[in-house]
Amino acid sequence: MSVPRVRIAGIGRHDGETVSIAGWLYNLRRSGKICFPLVRDGSGIIQCVAVKATLPEETFEALKNLTQESSLIVTGKVRAEARAQGGYELDVESVEILQRVSEESPYPITPKEHGIDFLMDHRHLWLRSRRQTAILRVRHEVIKAIRDYFDSNGFTLVDTPIFTPAACEGTTTLFEVDYFEDEKVYLTQSGQLYNEANAMALGRVYCFGPTFRAEKSKTRRHLTEFWMVEPEMAYAGLEDVKTLAEGLVVFCIGRVLENRREELAVLERDVSKLEAVKTPFPRMRYDDAVELLRRKGSEIQWGGDFGNTDETLLTEGSPQPILVDRFPTAIKAFYFQPDDENPKLAMGVDVIAPEGYGEIIGGGQRIHDPELLLRRLKEHDLPPEAFNWYLDLRRYGTVPHAGFGMGVERFVAWMCGTEHIRECIAYPRMLYRTRP
Ligand code: 4AD
Ligand code: MG
Numbered sequence: 001m002s003v004p005r006v007r008i009a010g011i012g013r014h015d016g017e018t019v020s021i022a023g024w025l026y027n028l029r030r031s032g033k034i035c036f037p038l039v040r041d042g043s044g045i046i047q048c049v050a051v052k053a054t055l056p057e058e059t060f061e062a063l064k065n066l067t068q069e070s071s072l073i074v075t076g077k078v079r080a081e082a083r084a085q086g087g088y089e090l091d092v093e094s095v096e097i098l099q100r101v102s103e104e105s106p107y108p109i110t111p112k113e114h115g116i117d118f119l120m121d122h123r124h125l126w127l128r129s130r131r132q133t134a135i136l137r138v139r140h141e142v143i144k145a146i147r148d149y150f151d152s153n154g155f156t157l158v159d160t161p162i163f164t165p166a167a168c169e170g171t172t173t174l175f176e177v178d179y180f181e182d183e184k185v186y187l188t189q190s191g192q193l194y195n196e197a198n199a200m201a202l203g204r205v206y207c208f209g210p211t212f213r214a215e216k217s218k219t220r221r222h223l224t225e226f227w228m229v230e231p232e233m234a235y236a237g238l239e240d241v242k243t244l245a246e247g248l249v250v251f252c253i254g255r256v257l258e259n260r261r262e263e264l265a266v267l268e269r270d271v272s273k274l275e276a277v278k279t280p281f282p283r284m285r286y287d288d289a290v291e292l293l294r295r296k297g298s299e300i301q302w303g304g305d306f307g308n309t310d311e312t313l314l315t316e317g318s319p320q321p322i323l324v325d326r327f328p329t330a331i332k333a334f335y336f337q338p339d340d341e342n343p344k345l346a347m348g349v350d351v352i353a354p355e356g357y358g359e360i361i362g363g364g365q366r367i368h369d370p371e372l373l374l375r376r377l378k379e380h381d382l383p384p385e386a387f388n389w390y391l392d393l394r395r396y397g398t399v400p401h402a403g404f405g406m407g408v409e410r411f412v413a414w415m416c417g418t419e420h421i422r423e424c425i426a427y428p429r430m431l432y433r434t435r436p
Contacts, residue, residue: 003075008044011078011088018093020075021046024128025066027111035064037092039074045130047084048074050092059095069107069128071098123427124436134263135423138256139412143208145255146229146406149248150206155231158198160191160207166386168193169333173213175224187212190405192335193390195232196366199401200393206231211405218431219308220420221358223409225429230363232403238337238347238365241402242323245351245361246279248406249321253277256415269417273355276319286327286345289314305331306350308358315354325349325364334380335373337365337400349404357414363404370394 006019023041030036033052038045052060066072076090101107109125119126126132150157167174168190175187191207198205208229215222233240253274256264264271284292293300296313300306305327306314315322326345329338336346348364367373373394377384384391412424422428427436 008041008046014078018077022073025070048090067101070101134266145252149251155204155206156202158205160194164188175214199232199234227408228405230405234401236402246281267416281321283323289324311352311358312356322352334376335366353414360410361406365402368398
């Protein structure tokens with residue numbers, strides 16, 4: 001009779017049955033005539049109980065001396081155990097060891113503390129740890145929630161290119177790539193410009209993919225390669241962006257709280273902080289934000305961009321993210337629609353997450369007037385030829401339109417409460433990190 005192969009996450013459906021689990025040895029405790037292999041299979045971790053008296057001698061000996069991360073298939077009877085993590089244990093009946101990790105070259109990551117550089121060098125193995133798998137599952141949940149939110153609100157996913165001929169977010173953070181026959185292209189900083197074209201075709205669209213910034217900043221919030229979701233809407237303005245953005249944030253938090261409680265517990269995340277996030281989020285103008293920051297002791301001057309500490313100060317004491325709008329045009333990208341009442345201000349908004357997680361969303365209303373757009377391109381020293389197709393959108397049925405971008409890793413870092421966003425993507429790319 002063949003024994004059903006089950007995953008640890010669903011083991012509760014097999015209480016009292018004999019099943020097998022295919023996984024890896026996470027840890028092992030032993031005491032003479034009994035040993036407790038902790039087995040992980042990617043869906044969870046279960047404690048197995050192997051009793052010497054009930055097993056063939058070779059089976060018990062093999063298990064008792066097994067090394068960390070050896071691959072094995074254990075067969076045994078599932079037993080509810082209130083004290084066990086996950087609520088179940090497995091009483092071992094037999095075991096098949098696929099590979100015993102050699103003692104000569106043991107698994108490099110042990111339960112003891114390792115430095116971050118060591119862990120990052122072994123990222124391909126570090127991912128197997130309980131904490132890292134929890135983060136990856138939260139990330140998965142966030143990405144699924146993002147897609148469900150847009151899909152159920154009338155948005156069509158349209159992928160935008162990664163090789164691009166023009167800058168979207170300023171020329172200082174472009175990665176240049178040698179294309180064929182001496183042509184230079186750049187890795188995309190944002191799908192926005194193409195999104196705008198797609199929005200004129202489909203009304204409401206989003207793109208979702210990797211984006212690149214040659215940003216030489218070594219902060220806990222910057223990657224050189226990160227994932228961004230960007231919605232874009234035709235016939236829309238700044239207020240529509242704010243409503244859509246706060247809706248997205250609470251929807252994603254709701255899903256994480258609904259489906260990833262166990263992971264948040266592993267991460268020791270204070271979930272009350274996430275539960276407290278409700279719409280509407282407080283709104284603030286840049287002018288008032290600068291004044292508030294100065295009162296709180298920041299050195300910021302009107303016209304300056306917020307630093308990490310400014311963003312932390314802004315949300316201090318509030319569980320809610322804050323929406324800050326109308327930044328000075330001078331510190332914003334070329335495409336922002338100016339405020340009718342004061343053209344020195346841009347119709348852009350940043351969503352600043354609480355607890356020091358900083359800007360998670362940036363967006364706003366785009367210039368729809370062709371002359372103004374051309375003028376701005378020139379002011380920003382951007383070659384109008386490269387943007388000719390983009391100007392077409394203002395020549396053929398131009399309409400007010402708006403959208404935003406949300407960085408996935410920043411959002412996941414906030415959900416998980418991680419100190420640095422490098423843990424929120426499987427293989428982070430940073431200023432001094434391109435391996436493994
Ligand atoms: O504010 P940003 O630069 O906006 C844009 O790229 C717009 N074109 C988006 C749009 O309107 N369609 O970036 C948007 C978000 C930020 O709020 C942040 O969450 C994330 O992308 N982000 C980064 N995440 C990690 N590392 C970096 N270096 C990031 N730069 C931006
Ligand atoms: Mg921004």
